[in-house]
Amino acid sequence: MDAKAKARYEARAAVIKAMGHPTRLFIVEELARGERCVWELTEMVGADVSTISKHLSVLKNVGIVQDEKRGSQVFYSLLVPCVLNFFSCVESVLQSRAKEHAKLTK
Amino acid sequence: MDAKAKARYEARAAVIKAMGHPTRLFIVEELARGERCVWELTEMVGADVSTISKHLSVLKNVGIVQDEKRGSQVFYSLLVPCVLNFFSCVESVLQSRAKEHAKLTK
DNA sequence: CATTCATTTGGCCATTCGGCCAAGGAGCCA
């Protein structure tokens, strides 16, 4: 694996990694329903505002969401909806794992 | 978000998180071509065998790959091929980011 | 049964992550 290939895998991994956190996963799913401002998400998640803000900046930095300031509020929205496709695949991974587990405990 | 919902997001995030590492991403892509034993992957990646072995166990624990011992070697294979769908979406995230960047530097 | 080869596991260390709190803008309204 040369340096160029390595950089490509790192860029890809960064995007996926950004989704690899329960709170950020929740945020992405919620933004799929429509734009939300920071305190709305904060209320839903039940964490500190600063925590949510940092999660949002992670998602923004990799290009999954975008922000728009309107008045005193900042509204976030999903920039790349195809990330939602992850969910169905993840579910099938979880199911296949459940199946494996059942097999082992048979 | 109640405890049950939280647990569901954690389980999902764990699967995605397992993909969120350049080396593991490479391994998944390579296993999509067919089964590989540990040292083959080790050679391709160019890291320590123990490192690769640990990456493989991460992927195995979340149910993305499976292992099969044959003789003195352990062959890994992709259990849930739909994870490959991630790649095209990740590419479009990267492209949308590139586009944003171009807009900013205009 | 000793040895060798393929892999996993444990330990250690540096780095990153994720959470909260506190402080710092930025816009709005009196």
Added chain:
DNA sequence: TGGCTCCTTGGCCGAATGGCCAAATGAATG
């Protein structure tokens, strides 16, 4: 202007991650 609300940033700290080396395990072969 002063004070409010909304959000971001910096700092701190405990926990998790990722890498290597060294040691343990397990199978195959002499």
